[in-house]
Structures are given as C-alpha cells and as structure tokens.
Amino acid sequence: MTHRDSVTLPAPQMEIDHIGLSFGGVRALLSVTFNIYPGTIQAIIGPNGAGKTSLLNCISGLYRPQQGQIRFEGRNIIGMPPHQIARLGIARSFQNIELFRHMTVVDNLMLGRHIHMRSGIFSGGLYWGRAQREEVEHRAFVEQVIDLLEIQSIRKKMVGALSYGLQKRVELGRALAMNPRLLLLDEPMAGMNTEEKEDMARFILDINEEYGTTIVLIEHDMGVVMDISDRVAVLEFGQLIAYGTPAEVRSDPKVIDAYLGREHAMPRM
Amino acid sequence: MQSGTFHTTYASDVSLRPYWPQRIRIVIVLALALIFPWFADRYWLNLANTIAIAAIGAIGLNILVGYTGQISIGHGGFLAVGAYTAGMMAVHLGAPMWITIPVASLFTAAVGAFFGLPSLRLKGLYLAIATLASQEIIIWVLTHGKLLGIGESLSLPRASNNLFGLPLDRLGNNDFAFYWVCLVALILTVIFVSNLFRTRAGRAFVAIRDQDIAAQVIGVDLFRYKLLAFATSSFFAGLAGALTAHYRGIISWERFTIDTSILFLAMIIIGGLGSVSGSIYGAAFMTLLPAFLSNLARALSDVVPNINSYLPYMQQGAFGLAIILFLIFEPEGIVKMWRNIKDYFRLWPFSY
Numbered sequence: 001m002t003h004r005d006s007v008t009l010p011a012p013q014m015e016i017d018h019i020g021l022s023f024g025g026v027r028a029l030l031s032v033t034f035n036i037y038p039g040t041i042q043a044i045i046g047p048n049g050a051g052k053t054s055l056l057n058c059i060s061g062l063y064r065p066q067q068g069q070i071r072f073e074g075r076n077i078i079g080m081p082p083h084q085i086a087r088l089g090i091a092r093s094f095q096n097i098e099l100f101r102h103m104t105v106v107d108n109l110m111l112g113r114h115i116h117m118r119s120g121i122f123s124g125g126l127y128w129g130r131a132q133r134e135e136v137e138h139r140a141f142v143e144q145v146i147d148l149l150e151i152q153s154i155r156k157k158m159v160g161a162l163s164y165g166l167q168k169r170v171e172l173g174r175a176l177a178m179n180p181r182l183l184l185l186d187e188p189m190a191g192m193n194t195e196e197k198e199d200m201a202r203f204i205l206d207i208n209e210e211y212g213t214t215i216v217l218i219e220h221d222m223g224v225v226m227d228i229s230d231r232v233a234v235l236e237f238g239q240l241i242a243y244g245t246p247a248e249v250r251s252d253p254k255v256i257d258a259y260l261g262r263e264h265a266m267p268r269m
Numbered sequence: 270m271q272s273g274t275f276h277t278t279y280a281s282d283v284s285l286r287p288y289w290p291q292r293i294r295i296v297i298v299l300a301l302a303l304i305f306p307w308f309a310d311r312y313w314l315n316l317a318n319t320i321a322i323a324a325i326g327a328i329g330l331n332i333l334v335g336y337t338g339q340i341s342i343g344h345g346g347f348l349a350v351g352a353y354t355a356g357m358m359a360v361h362l363g364a365p366m367w368i369t370i371p372v373a374s375l376f377t378a379a380v381g382a383f384f385g386l387p388s389l390r391l392k393g394l395y396l397a398i399a400t401l402a403s404q405e406i407i408i409w410v411l412t413h414g415k416l417l418g419i420g421e422s423l424s425l426p427r428a429s430n431n432l433f434g435l436p437l438d439r440l441g442n443n444d445f446a447f448y449w450v451c452l453v454a455l456i457l458t459v460i461f462v463s464n465l466f467r468t469r470a471g472r473a474f475v476a477i478r479d480q481d482i483a484a485q486v487i488g489v490d491l492f493r494y495k496l497l498a499f500a501t502s503s504f505f506a507g508l509a510g511a512l513t514a515h516y517r518g519i520i521s522w523e524r525f526t527i528d529t530s531i532l533f534l535a536m537i538i539i540g541g542l543g544s545v546s547g548s549i550y551g552a553a554f555m556t557l558l559p560a561f562l563s564n565l566a567r568a569l570s571d572v573v574p575n576i577n578s579y580l581p582y583m584q585q586g587a588f589g590l591a592i593i594l595f596l597i598f599e600p601e602g603i604v605k606m607w608r609n610i611k612d613y614f615r616l617w618p619f620s621y
C-alpha cells in the first residue's frame with residue numbers, strides 16, 4: 001500500500017497479509033495481500049480454481065494457511081477455530097448452499113443467533129427464565145431479518161423443500177441473523193435468474209446501507225460486480241493480480257489479459 | 270377441521286404446545302395413563318413399566334443418534350453404568366432410590382461425555398466402532414471389577430425403593446408402585462427433551478447433524494456440543510438403567526450387552542429418528558412384539574405342540590423382519606406413519 005492510500009483511506013477492518021496456502025503440490029494461494037475497509041462492499045473475482053473460495057475458507061478458519069496473517073480489527077485470527085472467528089463478528093455463506101436442511105427457515109435463522117444467546121442444556125430443557133426470555137427476544141430479531149429479505153411466507157417451511165433461489169436467500173438470512181460486522185458471500189447469485197439476481201443485489205446493498213456491514217463478495221457476474229462494489233480484488237492461479245476500484249480493475253491490462261487470454265472470457269457479462 | 274394455525278405473538282409461537290387440538294390429545298393420553306393401572310393386572314403393568322423405561326433410554330439414544338447424528342452402538346454400556354451405579358449405592362451405602370437415581374444419571378452423563386471424546390475425531394461407521402469399544406470396556410470393568418467392589422450381579426435391598434421416606438410398597442405391589450415412578454420419569458423426560466430441542470442447545474445439536482461445517486461457521490463449538498450430546502444422551506441412559514435396577518431388584522451385566530444396544534437402535538429406527546414421540550412408539554413396539562408372539566405361541570400350543578421351543582427364534586426373526594420392513598417401507602418410522610394417518614383424516618374427505 002502506498003503512503004497516499006493510508007492518508008485517504010480509513011484503517012482497514014481486515015488485513016490479508018501475504019497469505020500462502022497449498023494442498024500437497026497444489027498451490028491455492030500465493031502471498032495474497034490486500035485490505036478490506038469497514039462499511040464497504042468488496043468483490044473478489046477470478047477464473048474457476050483461482051483460489052477465491054480457499055481465501056474465504058482461510059478467513060473463516062476452515063483452512064489454515066501455511067504462510068501469512070489475517071488480521072481482523074487488528075487481531076491475527078489464523079489458528080483460531082471457526083466458532084471463535086464467528087464470535088468476532090464474521091459471518092459467511094457458502095458456494096454450495098450449506099443450510100440445515102431438516103429445519104425450518106426460522107430455526108435456521110435462530111441458529112444464526114446462537115453466538116448471541118447463552119442458555120444451555122439445563123435452562124433450555126427446563127424452559128425457565130432465561131431460555132424462554134431469550135427465545136422470544138431473539139425471535140424478534142430474526143423476524144426483522146425475515147422482513148428485510150421478504151421471506152415471511154416461508155418462515156415455517158423446511159429449508160430442504162425450498163427452491164434453489166430461496167435457499168440462497170435463507171442462507172444469506174442465517175448469516176445476517178448473526179448481526180456480523182463482516183459478511184463473506186461466496187457466489188450469492190450463482191445459478192439465479194435475472195430477477196433473483198436483482199433481488200439479491202438489492203438485499204446486499206440494503207444490508208450494507210442499513211446495518212453498515214462490510215461485505216466481501218465472490219461473484220462471476222461482472223455486471224453485478226462493477227455495479228455494486230466499492231473495490232475489487234482479482235485472483236488468478238492463487239495470485240492477486242489486481243486490486244482497486246471497479247474502474248481501475250476493468251482497465252488493468254493484467255486483468256484484461258487474464259480474462260481475454262483464456263477460454264472462458266469474462267464470464268456471463 | 271383444523272386449518273392453518275396462526276399466532277399473534279412470538280411468545281405464543283415459540284411455546285411448546287401452541288394449539289388446542291394437541292392440548293386435547295395430551296389430556297386424553299394423560300387421562301388414559303392415570304386410569305390404566307387401576308384396571309391392568311401385573312402382567313400389563315410390567316409391560317407398561319418396561320415400555321416406559323425403554324422409552325426413556327430410547328429418547329436418550331435418539332438425542333445422540335437421531336438429533337445430533339452421532340451413531341452409537343454402545344448405549345447398553347451406559348444403561349449398565351446407570352444400573353450399577355444405582356445398585357452399588359443401594360447395596361453398599363444403603364441409599365434410597367430418590368438419591369441413587371439422580372446421582373446415577375449424572376454419573377452416567379459424565380462417563381458418556383468421556384466416551385464421547387472419540388467423536389471429535391471420528392464420524393459415521395468409525396465412531397460406531399469406537400462406541401462399541403466403549404461398551405466392551407464398560408462390560409469388562411463390570412465383570413472384572415472385583416477391586417471396585419462390583420459383583421457380576423447385584424441384588425438391591427428392598428428398603429432402597431423409597432421415595433423421600435415413603436417406602437414404595439406402601440403404594441401397592443411392586444409393578445403398581447413402579448408404574449407411577451416410571452410414568453413420572455417418562456413425562457419429565459419428554460418435557461425436558463422437547464424443550465431442549467426448541468431452544469439454543471438442542472438446535473445446535475441438530476445443526477451438527479445436518480451440516481457440521483456450517484454449524485461451526487455460525488459459532489457452534491463442535492467439541493463442546495458433541496460432548497454435551499453424549500452427556501445428555503447418557504444421562505437418560507443412566508436414568509433408564511437406574512430405574513431398571515430398582516424395579517427389577519437384581520441386575521447382571523448380561524442385561525446390557527451389545528444386543529441391548531442394537532435393540533435400542535432398532536427402537537429409534539422403527540419409531541422415528543429425531544423424534545421424541547417416535548422413541549416412545551419404538552420402545553412400545555419392540556416391547557410388545559415379543560409379548561405378542563409369546564401370547565400367540567401359547568394360544569397355538571394346542572395346535573402346534575412344539576411351538577414354545579421355537580419361540581426365541583420366532584422372536585429374533587420377527588425383530589429382524591420388522592426392522593427390514595420399516596427400512597424399506599417407512600424409513601422415517603412409526604411417527605411418520607402416524608402423521609400420515611393424521612393428515613389423511615385432517616384432509617378427509619378431500620384426501621387425494
């Protein structure tokens with residue numbers, strides 16, 4: 001980062017600092033370094049297999065990179081177990097929906113409140129005092145999320161029975177119910193039709209504006225990326241080849257090369 | 270006819286039995302349970318008590334297998350821990366059952382958490398084998414534990430069947446008296462476990478079953494909750510074991526072998542995985558089936574003279590057949606069949 005940047009930009013919320021990750025011989029991430037700034041929407045783009053999901057997995061503690069640090073609000077989170085990282089205020093959705101399929105929408109979202117609740121086996125089983133109070137209190141929060149995402153009519157449905165698009169929305173809702181400070185979304189619009197994509201883009205913008213949540217989003221749809229993100233990081237073969245505003249990234253010769261020099265040019269423009 | 274149910278507040282929406290047809294059903298079942306012992310003979314009381322105790326054990330196993338998705342074929346071992354803990358307290362300390370039963374349940378919970386440690390590393394079939402090993406270890410300790418003062422079998426003093434100073438035989442014969450103890454224990458278990466699975470900890474268990482990676486990422490501590498699931502499950506195994514010890518008055522390790530573990534697995538598979546009421550149906554089914562078969566054999570013994578010598582094989586065969594038929598035709602168990610029947614009548618006459 002240049003000196004001028006540090007004057008004009010606020011302190012980063014997350015610093016991804018020379019992250020290196022390999023699986024046996026496969027080098028998934030190579031010294032990847034960039035910052036995520038509070039309250040922004042940042043996109044990570046790149047061809048298939050570039051290492052985008054691997055990077056999110058490093059942030060949420062599912063993968064442990066061999067090199068580098070990831071600092072969240074100043075604190076290195078490498079080596080912390082996933083549930084503790086969640087407690088710091090980092091939530092995410094998955095590329096292949098990972099919902100609790102045999103539970104209702106409400107229960108899925110209530111699980112998003114897990115870290116904010118306290119009751120355990122005893123108070124839960126006896127359903128006295130705290131457990132009961134907590135259920136009602138946090139249900140009210142969950143209902144706000146339900147309203148925001150416009151899923152009132154399916155709140156009591158089993159998640160496994162919902163359409164793909166709705167499942168994606170519920171997964172966003174579960175992450176949102178955590179009331180996170182940093183929200184990581186892995187291809188939230190993949191496989192959606194145009195209308196569903198527009199809805200999803202609107203929700204992401206709403207969340208960012210209403211709650212001030214920082215959003216990191218992996219997306220292949222360049223139209224959406226350029227429209228809604230403040231900054232874009234481009235990965236290719238595990239390396240960060242460009243990082244900047246959408247306009248900067250779009251005109252970057254390395255990015256143009258990366259996309260035009262390949263079979264699958266900028267996917268789904 | 271019951272159409273949709275609407276709730277006006279979140280408080281009523283999250284409450285356990287939110288609408289009146291269910292309340293009526295509960296009142297009817299409770300009333301029948303209260304009337305039953307006054308008309309039943311000791312044979313039927315014994316069956317009812319056996320079912321109630323088995324149901325508590327099955328609910329315990331279902332917490333682990335059906336709700337949390339951790340396969341265990343060592344449940345019999347935990348029943349043994351509960352039975353022997355209660356038995357030894359009664360024999361060596363002269364403790365009454367209102368002390369031995371809760372202590373035995375809590376102790377079994379601790380033992381269960383310990384033997385749950387492999388679940389942090391192992392999944393599925395591998396975990397099943399590890400739980401089998403824990404059962405073998407427990408049985409080994411029971412049969413070789415002379416140093417600990419454990420005999421292979423234990424006779425509990427009658428005087429230990431005492432509730433807060435009231436000797437149980439004041440209530441009537443052993444079967445009648447224990448009917449009330451087992452009924453109360455079962456009702457408390459059902460309420461506790463039903464509550465558990467609509468609150469935070471229970472939801473975390475189910476989350477681990479459905480998607481353990483997502484569960485971690487939303488903040489569920491896998492380590493803690495898997496051990497808690499083992500502990501909670503074993504608590505109810507311990508309760509069932511301790512009740513058995515006091516009810517039967519004599520216990521021996523043969524009652525708690527792998528056969529028992531598999532019998533309990535069969536109960537929850539047939540009754541319905543991840544269902545409290547299913548556990549009860551499964552326990553009833555697996556208890557009534559052999560009773561039904563031996564009654565049948567007795568009725569047929571005039572026609573088929575040697576039938577009684579085949580009875581054990583018939584019972585084994587019927588168990589196997591029942592499990593296979595359920596796995597093929599209703600893998601979700603009796604609880605699902607019951608739901609289908611209810612749906613049929615709810616939509617009747619428009620049932621298509």
Ligand SMILES: Nc1ncnc2c1ncn2[C@@H]1O[C@H](COP(=O)(O)OP(=O)(O)OP(=O)(O)O)[C@@H](O)[C@H]1O
Nearest residue numbers: 023026028046047048049050051052053054055095
């Ligand atoms: N658990 C794993 N074990 C082995 N290799 C892995 C693992 N996870 C990722 N990889 C490898 O790391 C590289 C990056 O994969 P990753 O899933 O991060 O790509 P991606 O950018 O998310 O791609 P896509 O756009 O297809 O989702 C790939 O070569 C992949 O095969």
Ligand SMILES: [Mg+2]
Nearest residue numbers: 052053054095
């Ligand atoms: Mg990916």
